[in-house]
Amino acid sequence: RKEVEQDPGPFNVPEGATVAFNCTYSNSASQSFFWYRQDCRKEPKLLMSVYSSGNEDGRFTAQLNRASQYISLLIRDSKLSDSATYLCVVDTNSGYALNFGKGTSLLVTP
Amino acid sequence: ETGVTQSPTHLIKTRGQQVTLRCSSQSGHNTVSWYQQALGQGPQFIFQYYREEENGRGNFPPRFSGLQFPNYSSELNVNALELDDSALYLCASSLLQGGDLVAKNIQYFGAGTRLSVL
Numbered sequence: 001r002k003e004v005e006q007d008p009g010p011f012n013v014p015e016g017a018t019v020a021f022n023c024t025y026s027n028s029a030s031q032s033f034f035w036y037r038q039d040c041r042k043e044p045k046l047l048m049s050v051y052s053s054g055n056e057d058g059r060f061t062a063q064l065n066r067a068s069q070y071i072s073l074l075i076r077d078s079k080l081s082d083s084a085t086y087l088c089v090v091d092t093n094s095g096y097a098l099n100f101g102k103g104t105s106l107l108v109t110p
Numbered sequence: 111e112t113g114v115t116q117s118p119t120h121l122i123k124t125r126g127q128q129v130t131l132r133c134s135s136q137s138g139h140n141t142v143s144w145y146q147q148a149l150g151q152g153p154q155f156i157f158q159y160y161r162e163e164e165n166g167r168g169n170f171p172p173r174f175s176g177l178q179f180p181n182y183s184s185e186l187n188v189n190a191l192e193l194d195d196s197a198l199y200l201c202a203s204s205l206l207q208g209g210d211l212v213a214k215n216i217q218y219f220g221a222g223t224r225l226s227v228l
Contacts, residue, residue: 004152034216043200043219044153045112087152096143096166098202098217100152 006101023071023088032091078108114220131186133201141206142184147198198222
């Protein structure tokens, strides 16, 4: 079983739509959780950290369910510029390594 | 921009050759991690350097080695290149203080080096 598993995608949605990505992780001792965004042939960029209480940043909402070892990202009012690959990232509780999911591709169309 | 810089941006090598990739960490950061990202996959952790020593290692063979310098910059060396080593190599910097990663291990990535092995 992979350490971090994500929806396979791709997700094709029209502008203005709401889209949700899901992710599960296997290491119950993990302490830090993130969503990174990666544009084609570019580096991953931190989108947001994910906290137990859930957190929101503008149109983006992240949720963490430790009991189910499940993380989600909700994007409201999708923009063309949201088109990218979204990577679910979980620390290994080692203090150094991050485990990345394979990523979910989002394409927002006019 | 993250302030993490990597060089070169692209590199073409042949099987059996050796390669050195370089990374300058973000100002104020003291830890560098290296990742390998194959096409269509998420980044895979190679190793991390802190205080000029390897601080942790992923599932990569010994022909992947590294260095960290007093200014916190780092090198990744790969010997005896194989075709499967073709990938995007990413460097990420972070801040470690008192044995604990600050800001819950948030790592900032450079633009990467795209290595092609022929």
